[in-house]
Amino acid sequence: MAARLPAANSCLLASSSSSVNSQRRAAVRISAVAAPSIATGIATVVTAPKIAVQHTAPVSTAVSRATPALASVWREIQGCHDWESLVEPALNPLLREEIVRYGEFVVACYKAFDLEPSSKRYLNCKYGKKRMLREVGMPDAGYDVTKYIYATPDIAIPTQSGASCSRWIGYVAVSSDEESRRLGRRDILVSFRGTVTNTEWIANFMSSLTEARLDPHDPRPDVKVESGFLSLYTSDDSSSKFSSGSCRQQLLAEVSRLINQYKDEELSITLAGHSLGSSLALLCGYDLAELGLNRNGRNQRVPVTVYSFGGPRVGNPGFKERCEELGVKVLRVVNVNDPVTKLPGVIFNEGFRDLAERYELPWSCSCYAHVGVELSVDFFKMQNPVCVHDLDAYLGLLKCPKMVQVVKKDGVDFLTKTMELFDAWKWQDAAMQVGNLMQSLNI
Template identity: 75%
Template structure:
């Protein structure tokens, strides 16, 4: 996939499980992965922290569901002047996922989206988009589960966006480092922790507060000689493989990490390591019913 704000810049890809993998998983999994920030345009988008209505379903705009304007722009923008472009990231994604769903509609299916940093924001936007448009539903009779795996990801939308994702059944696992500043943005102050007094009184600005979506798997790692490691994808994946090296800040997650360690050891991680991590940890999370 490419996004139109940077003349055909490659940002992710869509893959589908082989027949051998289908026999192992028991279903046909469509995997969508997104990389993190690379270009100057993407860095600028990361800091466009104003909220805008997502408005991804023209038949039901839901003006109260708002997302970060920069992420939305990266997802929906189309540069028609680029000879390498094939439409916006959104158009390419919806087209390919729809094609795969139609191709394998007689099989048991699942949709998995994963990304690091900015890529995790695009993964969550995509998962919400697919569910909001109902592309994962077959005439209200069968629903394809959508799961998002976020590695070091920022907040994406407001509390209404969070609640709508939950209502649509989009499952999200956020793997975060407690020292990673990216996971605390946007909404450093105006976030889910500052929208209500107790659980009864909603502040007037609550609809403008950012909120994380899903279940958090919190890791704790920091190296004084290399502060940048707090947001490094390789470190995230490495610590999932060796959970004894970190502290886990969510009850009930220790067993998950131990199981993840055993399964991830069986797979050699390639250039895009989170595709294996998301798939393997995802199977464990879903089987344990954590999300």
């Protein structure tokens, strides 16, 4: 029997009857009191069309007097049913807590990243693996960092040290025995920071699709991803004193090692990232599933879940469909006013595809498409425009469960969608401005 989950406020989730092609939307108003850089705010929850999955029945929405322990419902919280009834009509409190928890692991990447050019650890992590989480204010996180991950932008822009080089992009960690008991499984976590350096911003805006070809035995030419993200994921800097191999090689080796180490336990693989980091998280999740590396000692598939914060589109519809076929679950947390989430593909995206299919217009697989279920927040009247892409602002709103009121919208007006489609041209310039602001502020 499926475990039972509560909804916000009344510990009750209303059932959802949306089909695979449903376009229903739900809105959640959230006060921005917890976000210091925002005067007021609104958060909107938008669920993407549901994907057909081969699992047991969805989580029951019957009344429960108490919130169930995470250990008993972790598969649902990790998206085994594409978060059906957990996002709408109200954001489930357990899911909220998990989103914030994984978001804080990403914040740790920013706090630990050394951006001081005179430092010996410039572009590296400030701390050793054993004390990193403690130094950034997470001594009770319940995870042990096992490996640091480095990425190399394949762009010839020298750093202040005189040459382009790899830089610390995130880390791999695994839940402790005590935390694993609370979670109901041993969790392998991969966390990525977002864009900070100039070369990484350029990687964000390359905006050209290329074949992923991550599986040498089945290249799948219909699966295409953004070239800048793929380059950052696969490029190698042989001169780096910190890393050995590309970001991809480091990740696949370490995650495989941990799966083998804990092969007889219940496992999950969780990837979390902000901005550019969310792109790397999705590429890694797809890569692990495509190569079949997410298998435990009993040859059972280990669930792969991506928590994306303020992430751009990563690939084409072929990439999206393949992720769904492989069972890679993606929960996208985005601010509707964040220009980075509109890129790449400001025009040729899933919205253009819907328009083309409705009016039988030609369209190409060169379009971009978001992957997964979307949880949208909408903050406005900002004291600082940079906060539209700020991870702390995202998490600040999500930490306000008592301020939630449900406002539901069924359907989307066609004219409105069309106007939004053509209005999207402005986002390219806006995103570059946000990038310049973030760079100047060392965000």
